[in-house]
Amino acid sequence: MKREAVRFEAADGSALVGVLRRPDEGGATAVITVHGWGANRIGPNNLLSDFCRRLCEEGFTTLCFDLRGRGDSEGDPASVTIDDMMDDVVKAAELVRKAGAERVVLFGLCSGGNAALGAATCGAEPDAVVAVSTFPFVPIEDMKAGVKKTSSYLKGYLLKLFRLSTWRKLFRGAVSFKGVFRTLFGHFSKAERKADRALKDTRRDLPEALKGFRGEIVHVYASADPESAPSRDYFERFYRRRGLRASFHTIERTNHNFYGLEARRELFALLLEAARRTDAAQR
Structure with missing residues (x-):
């Protein structure tokens, strides 16, 4: 496994910082993790950095990075918007493709899921999006x-x-x-x-833009998260009305951030399956 600290530019010129991992063999499919609003690249209890390491051991290129204004990346955290987060994900997708990746999976947690879904409509062009504990596009x-x-x-x-x-x-x-x-x-x-x-409110018409997305969409929720049921109901109706296909999963006995070893194992298994489907579909 090759582990490399990377710096790349956001749309406004700010430096984005992350860790790029590449397996010794393979790696044509890359998984990019997108953290939530108030977090950083490692995720809650190291969830995202741990998943990136394990995915690389499974033969996938991974990028774990800090969004603008978070962690080690530049930018004013008080002014960064959800649209800025989407643009950062687009830049991350450009980076992994320059590193040799041919296919991209976006894995977003909480508002990172919104950023991943939004980025899918404005330039990231992923083959799959896994959105975890993601709330509706209410505005x-x-x-x-x-x-x-x-x-x-x-x-x-x-x-x-x-x-x-x-x-x-x-x-x-x-x-x-x-x-x-x-x-x-x-x-x-x-x-x-x-x-x-509200900085978390997008100015883009994502529901309309998502109508054109043809990649795989996977939503994962936690049974102990009070927002899970209404959020899942919203997205199920959202995709049904637009003729889009998406799969939904609920992991039992865990919270919004998927604390607990069993919950993390289930979540990682869902991500790994999505990455493998993406890898196999393009061969």
């Missing part, structure tokens, strides 16, 4: 719900135009146009203010 879905809400309200107002009572109110000046505008569009301004404050 974009909220915006789409807002469009439906406005459309519904607008239809109601148009119907009222055919009523004599509505015209009487108009002539009397009894209609508040400011109130009508607030009803039609107020939820958009609230959503926009929320998005400005």
Whole structure:
């Protein structure tokens, strides 16, 4: 096994730092691990760095790196966004391909799963994504719900135009146009203010972009994580509506970060299977 400390540039010129491992033989398929929002490249209880080492022993190239503003990488952690994380994953995919990898698997934990799924739509071009303890893309879905809400309200107002009572109110000046505008569009301004404050909210329309992704998608959740059930339900409906195929797994008796030896063994087995399928499919 060859272990190499690497530095490569983010889209804004910041230095990203990681560890690239290459097996003595093989390595045409690379696995890139993507850590969560407040973590770094080693992951909770060394989960990510341990998985990278074990995958390399199985014949895969691996890259374990710090996202911008985290760990040893440059960048302001207070200003880095989820979109920046996606762009960093794209740069990581470029690095492993320059190192000789022909196929790429992204393994993302928590918001790292969102970054991996997002990167799949904006340049990383992975063959598979394994998203672990990954929550929904709520902001974009909220915006789409807002469009439906406005459309519904607008239809109601148009119907009222055919009523004599509505015209009487108009002539009397009894209609508040400011109130009508607030009803039609107020939820958009609230959503926009929320998005400005929330660095974890993407500005990209990932649900729409993911419609074109044809690689394998695997979701893994933990039974003791209270967010698992609603998140899994969201993504199952999400993929079904868009005609995408994805597999879902729940590991019992463990939490969001998969503490416990048995949980880690199960999680690693799912990742290894996905990497082997990717490797075999392209031969």
